Each structure stands twice: as C-alpha cells, then as structure tokens.
Amino acid sequence: MPDYRKLGPDELRLGATSGTCFTSVTFDVWRYLPWLYSQVLTRGGRVVRAQVQHINQVLEGAFCEKPDALVICAGIGARTLGGVEDEDVFPIRGQTVLIHAPWIKECMGSKHLPGVSSYIIPRPCGDVILGGTWLYGDWYPKPREETHDQILEGAIQLCPELAPPEVLASGRTPTADDLKPLIVEAGCGLRPGRKGGVRLARDVVEVPNAEGKKVPIVYNYG
Numbered sequence: 489m490p491d492y493r494k495l496g497p498d499e500l501r502l503g504a505t506s507g508t509c510f511t512s513v514t515f516d517v518w519r520y521l522p523w524l525y526s527q528v529l530t531r532g533g534r535v536v537r538a539q540v541q542h543i544n545q546v547l548e549g550a551f552c553e554k555p556d557a558l559v560i561c562a563g564i565g566a567r568t569l570g571g572v573e574d575e576d577v578f579p580i581r582g583q584t585v586l587i588h589a590p591w592i593k594e595c596m597g598s599k600h601l602p603g604v605s606s607y608i609i610p611r612p613c614g615d616v617i618l619g620g621t622w623l624y625g626d627w628y629p630k631p632r633e634e635t636h637d638q639i640l641e642g643a644i645q646l647c648p649e650l651a652p653p654e655v656l657a658s659g660r661t662p663t664a665d666d667l668k669p670l671i672v673e674a675g676c677g678l679r680p681g682r683k684g685g686v687r688l689a690r691d692v693v694e695v696p697n698a699e700g701k702k703v704p705i706v707y708n709y710g
C-alpha cells in the first residue's frame with residue numbers, strides 16, 4: 489500500500505481511536521465487467537445464459553455441447569443449485585446509496601457499529617457509492633428505508649465534504665438532507681457468505697448417461 493501511514497489525532501473522525509490511510513486502486517465494476525466480457529469473446533469464448541437447476545443439466549449438454557470441465561461460481565446460488573446444495577452458504581446483505589458528487593476524489597471508511605459501517609467510494613464518472621451494511625443471514629432483497637436514512641446520516645457525519653460546494657460555502661453544518669438531491673439510486677445485494685470461508689476445491693464428477701465418463705469439477709464460491 490503506497491503512502492501507508494497512521495492517521496494523526498487531528499485527522500481522526502467520528503470519535504475513532506485509530507485510523508490509517510494509503511493509496512490504492514478502485515474500479516467501476518459496471519465498466520470493468522463488460523471489458524472482461526469482451527476479452528472472453530475476443531479470445532473465442534462463447535456465453536450461454538440459462539437458469540441451471542442441477543449441474544447434471546450442464547454435464548449432459550442441455551445448454552451447449554458437453555463440457556470437458558465444470559467450474560462452479562454460483563455465489564449465493566450454490567446453496568440451492570442441484571448437485572452442489574451447500575448449506576454452509578448464506579447471504580451477507582449489503583445496502584448502498586449512489587449519489588452524484590464529482591467533487592469527492594478520496595475513499596473513506598469507518599467501522600463504528602456491529603453490522604453497519606460508513607464507507608464512501610467515488611467512481612471515475614463522478615458518482616459516489618455510500619454504504620453500508622453487512623447483515624449476516626438477512627435475505628431481504630430490496631433497500632430498506634430506515635437503512636437508507638442511516639447510510640446518508642453516517643456518510644455526512646464521516647465526510648461533511650459530501651455536501652454540495654454551495655452548502656459548504658454557506659458555513660452551516662451539512663446534514664443528510666443535503667445529500668438527498670444528489671441521490672442517483674438505492675442499491676441492495678446479497679454477498680455470498682460461507683461458514684468456513686470460500687470453497688475452492690477440485691474434484692471429479694460423473695457425467696450422467698455417459699458410460700461412467702468423469703470430468704473435472706472446480707468449486708469456487710462463498
């Protein structure tokens with residue numbers, strides 16, 4: 489981590505007792521994933537989209553030709569995908585708020601409550617992700633209003649500079665309400681958690697109706 493150093497007492501925020509700063513890399517997933525996707529296609533890769541109920545459907549060639557190997561990256565889906573059905577997989581629910589604040593150029597984060605912390609991640613396009621939550625075993629798939637307000641409150645306390653420049657210039661203390669006109673969208677997702685950590689393992693699996701033929705299988709999820 490270049491420029492890594494401990495924060496001085498006058499740099500600490502939100503009553504923190506210690507802190508660090510460093511230079512690192514972040515990237516826009518919504519730009520990066522399409523680029524990766526194009527790399528697969530230009531190297532002769534092919535993408536077939538399908539809802540898989542059981543890995544045998546893939547092994548038997550239900551969606552394309554029979555595979556020589558199978559790599560399972562099903563995330564939270566590994567809990568229910570037939571042939572995997574890993575009960576150790578569970579959701580770690582995360583909620584975020586996306587705002588447009590192109591004047592913010594630095595990430596910031598603070599952990600102050602169990603399951604809730606404030607983080608601020610600017611994107612090159614001027615949008616800034618505000619988070620967030622880490623709620624273990626919480627399956628609720630939509631943003632919750634009370635969490636939304638908590639995220640805005642935590643973000644403005646951690647980083648008053650998020651408020652529009654005219655608010656800062658006015659000299660009054662910025663509040664969560666100053667962020668509301670900047671909101672682009674509320675977000676929510678289920679991170680794939682797993683008791684015992686990531687399952688990264690290799691095995692072989694029998695192809696159904698193929699006279700005992702076996703192919704390698706790699707598990708990579710959680």
Ligand SMILES: Cc1cc2nc3c(=O)[nH]c(=O)nc-3n(C[C@H](O)[C@H](O)[C@H](O)COP(=O)(O)OP(=O)(O)OC[C@H]3O[C@@H](n4cnc5c(N)ncnc54)[C@H](O)[C@@H]3O)c2cc1C
Pocket residue numbers: 538539540541561562563564565566569581582583584620675676677678679680708709710
């Ligand atoms: C709010 C939030 C903020 C986050 N912020 C960050 C961040 O800033 N930085 C960071 O590094 N990470 C972040 N993460 C975590 C990151 O999103 C996950 O760690 C990552 O997406 C896990 O990747 P994965 O490929 O293992 O699983 P996933 O991204 O969940 O992909 C699994 C895929 O498998 C598919 N699938 C599952 N079951 C089936 C089936 N039966 N048939 C067909 N397809 C199936 C799913 O549709 C999905 O496309 C965040 C997560 C959340 C929720």
